[in-house]
Each structure stands twice: as structure tokens, then as C-alpha cells.
Amino acid sequence: MRIGDVATRAAVSVRALRYYEEQGLLASTRSGSGQRHYTEAAVERVKLIQSLYGAGLSSRTIADLLPCVDAQVSTPESRALLAAERDRISRQIAELTLTRDKLDAIIEQTSRPHPQCDYVTEPADV
């Protein structure tokens, strides 16, 4: 599989895949002419990388924990790293939940102003 196929199937840019390789997150074999080739597994790996980026992990952190995913084995350090990131994500979820609740409160308040006031009614179709 060539880089363009992986990019399409994982819904990322070609540039991103080269960057992942540069960061040591994604390996490829090279054809004689230097073109990258990937296995099917690469697509899933890229999706995992993407979700970790989405959770706010840096390339460096991902690079640290991916080998442990590959090897299916963890050292005390890698377990600590994994747990630390999981906890960070949990805290992030908690914060986001609070923020969403704040937004909900704002929506509540602004949608029901003093009844005697003029205010714009529900949007018809937006």
C-alpha cells in the first residue's frame, strides 16, 4: 500500500504520515526507488495516533508509549506513563464536562430572559 492510500483510508494528509514517520511513530518499508509502502495495520495505527493526538498527547509522549503497545509488554515506567496519560484524559473529561455544564447554564439563562421583555423566539430552522 502506498502513502496516498493510507492517507485516504485513515483520513489524514500525506504530509501528516511523513511527519509521523519523522517522529518515529509510523514505520514504512521503502521500494527500490524510495517510495514508502505500508501494511494494512498501518491504517489502524494511524487512527490510534490520531486519537492520541486528539487527546492532547504530544508526538514525544506517543513515541514513548507506542513501542509498549507493539511489544505488548510494559515496564514499570511505561505503565506509569500509560496510567498518567489515562488520568490526564480523565481529568480533561471532567473539566470539559464542567465547561459544557457552564455553557448549558448560559444557554438556559439567555434562552429564558425576563418574560416581560421582548426577546427573539426560537430559531425556526438554522
Place this chain on the structure above:
Amino acid sequence: MRIGDVATRAAVSVRALRYYEEQGLLASTRSGSGQRHYTEAAVERVKLIQSLYGAGLSSRTIADLLPCVDAQVSTPESRALLAAERDRISRQIAELTLTRDKLDAIIEQTSRPHPQCDYVTEPADV
């Protein structure tokens, strides 16, 4: 209250506060000599701004929805904006939850390798 006090109490940098003002997120009155002065409410406002930043909103988006918080009134547009951001945060929470579950699965797998293998035992105190 001067800028340094607000910074301390809201746990942000002085630079950040000046930036918020520049972006139209936080107003201040100026003393004759040009120094910024804030009310108590500024601290809470800064915390709100921070949590919105934390949820991935841009200055621009925050600038769009803060006036509606202030006015306690919403237009159809602002309601749509608020709802859209709330939904975005909800999706973000859902994604983060999935990612955390993936990490949990990885932790599970790597913490219990094939029993017949040598592997490092539980960390004592980390």
C-alpha cells in the same frame, strides 16, 4: 484591583490578561497614568475564558459568545453558536472517552502478558 492581582487570583499570566483585552474578551478601566483596573468580577470572567480556551474555543468564538453572556440575552444566531459549541464539546468528551478506553485496554494487555513469560512486576511506589 490591578492586573497583577487579577493574574494571581485567576492563576494566569499578566501577559495573558493583556492579550484577552486585545482580543476583546476582558475590559478594564484605566487610571490617569494608563494602568488597568479591574473589578472582582474580572477574576471569574478570566476563569470562564480559561475554561473555554481549555475546551478548544478560539478567541474569536469566545468573543462572539461572551457578549451574550453579559447581556443575558441571546439571538437565534448566538443560541445556535452556543449550542454548536456545547455539542462540539460533547463530541469531544465522547472521543476522549473512547481514547481513554483504548488506553485502558492497552494497560490491561500489557500488564498481563503471557503468564509463562518473565515480566516486570507491579511498580512498588510510583
Place this chain on the structure above:
DNA sequence: CTAAAACCTGACACTGACGTCAGAGGCAAG
């Protein structure tokens, strides 16, 4: 009164995950 600490504006530096462009080579189809 004076020194330290806080404040001001303006501007450039930085970070990280890419976008984008240039210039050159590779590969299947007609």
C-alpha cells in the same frame, strides 16, 4: 527621597502539527 516592584507599549520568539511550494523522479495507461 529613593530604591524596588509593578506597570506600560511594542515587538520579536517560540511551540507543534502540520500546509504548501519547488524541483525532481517514478509508474501505469493509452
Place this chain on the structure above:
DNA sequence: CTTGCCTCTGACGTCAGTGTCAGGTTTTAG
């Protein structure tokens, strides 16, 4: 063979929130 798309490397650009420095004024503490 050549046309057109894909790929390569290298390098600079971007964005957004903030750090940081310079050079100067203001406020506060002793």
C-alpha cells in the same frame, strides 16, 4: 513515448496563545 498522477526531499509558512526582552513610567515601601 508521453501524458498525467503519485511520490520524493527539503525548506519555509501558519496559527494562536503566550514568553520574553527592551526601554520607559508609576506606584509603593522604607
